[in-house]
Amino acid sequence: MLQPNQKNTRLIQSFHELMALLHIQNPPEEWGKNWENAIALYKGDQQLYFLSNQYISEANPYFKLNEEKSAAFYHALELIRGREDLITLAWLWKCLLYEEISPSDAYDVASWPLPEVAMGAVAQMFPLIVAVSNLPWLRENYKMRGLTESILFDTLSDIGIIMEESRKRTGVWGIENFLLGWLLNHFQGRLFRIGRLQFMPEKYDLRISVYRHKNTRKVIALEEGGRLTDNADFTKGCPITPLGKVLPKTVKLSLAEWEAVLIQGDTMLDVHIPRGGKLEYDRLDESYRSALATYPKLFPKQQFKGFICHTWMFDPLLQKILPEDSNLVKFQRDFYLYRIVDDDSVFETVFVSKPEDLHTLPEETSLQRAIKGHVLSGKQMRSAAGFLLFDDLYSGPAYYQKKQGEVQSLLKSWE
CATH class of the missing domain: 3.40.630.120 (Aminopeptidase)
Incomplete structure (x- = not known):
């Protein structure tokens, strides 16, 4: 079993062997594609800090886990530390998500299979354990960007809340896989809780444009029909009321009177x-x-x-x-x-x-x-x-x- 000071944990060296040991069929393409890079990044047990009870204990002021939730972490960690295949899979996931060997936002993490044969009812703790492994980097990132510890505490308070909700739905501790992608926003420094609300950048990618009248300052959203081909000084579309109703009428706006204030991109x-x-x-x-x-x-x-x-x-x-x-x-x-x-x-x-x-x-x-x-x-x-x-x-x-x-x-x- 892995101990905090041990220096000789052996990772499984064959991807196919690992999948066979864990009884995972049809693994995601990105697992195999990035396998060799992940194994090459492993230099010793100091990189497996996130699999120790001490790590969770020291991180708990940020996570605010009660005794029952902490016990769920410790139980799952003990199970993982006792199997080299689970240790190897945890390292692979961490590399894929946090070591920048490829862009993690390109992955469909919600479809990643869990090691259910190896972990049984504890399997939903696996993505959560990997998700929270990036706290040391996150703390340094907050300092570098001048963000207060209070924002970090507020942002990471989601951990306990999400665990509670998942347990209500599934009956076991951990998180459903679709929530792994959500937590990556927290631990990669994209989402912050500021006061009562959470915020993160997002590209506006809908074909609904918003215009403001240059004199009255009134705003209107249009289900965009595009610029009129015979006159580039106008745009057209179906108006949308502030209550979200698309009106069955195409109108045109003079761009001399209206300016675009929100467009795709x-x-x-x-x-x-x-x-x-x-x-x-x-x-x-x-x-x-x-x-x-x-x-x-x-x-x-x-x-x-x-x-x-x-x-x-x-x-x-x-x-x-x-x-x-x-x-x-x-x-x-x-x-x-x-x-x-x-x-x-x-x-x-x-x-x-x-x-x-x-x-x-x-x-x-x-x-x-x-x-x-x-x-x-x-x-x-x-x-x-x-x-x-x-x-x-x-x-x-x-x-x-x-x-x-x-x-x-x-x-x-x-x-």
Whole structure:
């Protein structure tokens, strides 16, 4: 068994042998492709620091694991340390994700097979153990970029929350593989929790463009139809109301009067709402302003245009089934909604899972009761995407959805 001071751990030298020992069939192509590079990077047991109990113990002030969660780590680590094949697989994963032998964002980590034969019910701890192995680098990265320890503590508080949610869904400690990609954002220094919200850079890649009138400063989103071929001074598209409804009418905008303020390829700050606490609307403005001041310093080569968010909390129907003063409703109303899709993700967040019989949904909170009544009436829950441009951040609450008015009112001037 691997001990913290041991110096002679032998990694499995053959990729095919490793896969056979772990009973993993059809491994991802990137595993085999980067195998030799990963083995060549291994110089000794000091690089396996993340497989020691001491590492988790010393990292725990950041992770905030209770006794039961810590015990789950220690149990899984003991199992891994006792098998050279599991040690080798852990090293391979760490190299792929953190040693820059190839771009990790190109991997579909959610499809990576777990060593279930070797680890049994503990297998879901494997991706979590590798995910948190990058803490030493992350701490140095925060120092280099001038980020405070308090932001690091807040950002990594997700670990315990995610473990709790996965256990509710699966019945065992660890994380589902789709959450590995999410945690990479934390441990590769892309996502930060600033105040109540989390933020990370994201390219705006939809064919929906946003224009601002040069005089009135009003904003409109268009499901883009492109520049008019006979006149480059105009653009055309179907208007989208601030509540996400695409109007069945093609309009054209004069580019002498309207300027593009958000187009495909622009960089936005993707907003996420971490769980584990009440969404207090009064705290959101501080998060927005702090993020606006922080991110241009962290990513000086990128020009951020605003905030973007895609969540079940943006279902416009929530404005009808929740009170006017609901924190969730006020949060939604600050964004210009531009895309709505049918989506059951609300069930995982609000109810843990979606049962076959919706009548069995719990009714412990007012939100649960409202949503349950809504779906039992035969209606579909949805999610939506919305934007909040930096230039409109100081325009006051509900600027797009309330103060600016419906897009339909502007159509008359275009007829």
